[in-house]
Amino acid sequence: MDSFAKKVRTFDAFPKVDSEHTVRSQRGGFSTILTMVCGLFILWVEVGGFLGGYVDRQFSVDDEIKSELTINIDMLVAMPCEFIHTNVRDITGDRYLAGETLNFEGRDFFIPESFNVNNANDAHDTPELDEVMQESLRAEYRVTGARMNEGEPACHIFGQIPVNQVKGDFHITGKGFGYRDRLYVPYEALNFSHMIQELSYGEFYPFINNPLDATGKITEERVQSYGYFSKVVPTRYERLGLIIETNQFALTEQHHVFRVDEFDKPEGIPGIYFKYDFEPIKLSISEKRLPFLQFVAKLATIIGGLVIVGGYFYRLYERLLLILFGKKYAQKDTERKSGGLLDKEVGVHREYSS
Template sequence: MDSKHHILRSFDAFPKVPPSNQVRTTRGSISSIFTYVFLFFLIWVEIGGYIDGFIDYQFSVDDVIRTSLFLNMDITVASPCKSLQVDVRDSTADRMLAEEKLNFQGLPNAMPWEMYQKTKEVVSPKLEDILANSLGAKFVIEGQRQNDDLPYCRIFGTLPVNRVRGSLYITGKGFGSTFLRSQPQTLNFTHQITEFSFGDFYPFFDNPLDMTYQVTEENAHTFQYKLSVIPTQYEKLGVDIDTTQYAMSLYESSRKYVSGIFVQYDFEPIKMIVAERRLSFWHFLIKLVTIIGGIWIVCKWCYRVLEKLLSIALGKDVLRRGEEKKEGGLLDSLDEETFEKI
């Protein structure tokens, strides 16, 4: 009977865990603490990311039919208003007399140059900044002329343009005529661009040409801008903002072409959507459990590898100092009297 009790006492229905998990060491405690702290930090970051959401960028074919949109501009040119004209032409052979919509205001001096940049670093705006600056506005006057004889001319206003390839010209009056060729010394196309955008007018949006300038010492000088315009939609918390972005390149020449400021623009057939998204709760939960499980397994393997390397470098006797071993199996804590009752 005693032999049967001994066999049953020594029997353990559960498989033995690895010896490294049967020994309590200072190293193991420290590694466990670091693992728990790291997992807590990771869970906190993931929960914060789930609450805040993420920014999703997508491109799609622009399926909204738009026949026209607005061109908003505010440009100051270093020439008198009486010597300048503005025209808009597009690929449909439609020509607009922009002077009927734009305002020409003569100025004695240019705007303060320190407000403008010659070269501007292109930075993608944040969705929060777009929503914070999405206050629309419009020019309340149009077709007005003031102080045509002053040396600087501010040209500003909104033009309705066809949504096709087109060009905006700021040249001397009589573009291509004898007047322009006979008096090039009277026209200088140094300019400051305060605003140049397409679509609804949002004065606080930062476009690539906004607050930039170009300077030339020559009167017969050509500035040619080429713009590629992309419709853009911003979405957050149920708020949608439809506007545009554009990429810009600048070419200059002297005494080769007709002097002036030429802006060629073209509209891309694609649309960019910038939206704030959130994972579903179940997707987030599965992701969180997967990450925690993966980190836990990796930490265990790293600890085992470290123990192996230390045992090789320092020897097992050194590593065993201060160990607290667990003795016995599952049934070892039962005394004889209790075992008899079982």
């Protein structure tokens, strides 16, 4: 039993080099300290990454069948509300009078500060997971179909429009242009300058940034047409069990000024057009964490590799010193432990001499 215990105490899965075959030096001590510092830094980084998790992005075919969603709109148009006609038309031929659910509030036209006006909307960044989770406050408009102060110079249009989840467009035109109406807007009253505070699809999250938010266009033309083309991608954000279903969209623009014939009739229908289409894919953005055993294995692999690489660099450094400055300089400040073969022979010789 004692012999077995002794063997267990002396067992070492990674046998060390005997002390009489090792050489100490200041350079070796410095390299050991440097390797330990690097190892602690890597340990700190990896543990922090494990606790914080990582963001995983996956694309998949959207297998959810959705028949409807909402368009969230909040914008200001430089025309009186009584002159404006709003409508939705989709690929199925279905039409929806958006004026029945939208709110129209007459007010003065103005350009808010920090709005991106008359510039291409190509500087938009996709919201990150942290940003979405911090600003995921869902909202709804309290009123629908309200009309107030319609005779004011500009019209504040806001609300939600239920639409079919198919290709379509929501457009804002002057009454009498493109549709029969009792009122025909005078040519001199047409002005489709506009400021967009919000345009999004699906659940209404007013603080999540979208490509057309805080943008606007100013024009002096009376028969101006603005076209915004959106490619909508369903997006799912997930963290710690909290799930947010929303939609991102890519945007392109096409603007045109129509010619007017000799009868003062434009050759097209001026207005503001929001055309949308839905992609058959879904983007899932979620925060994940490595399994603990996988994390331990990864950490052990990194630390082991660091020790091996540190040993290789130290031996390379010693070899360069030997080549460049000679053996005497390379062995400077080194110390070999006693106990080697020569030390034993010297000890025996001294014993016989005495």
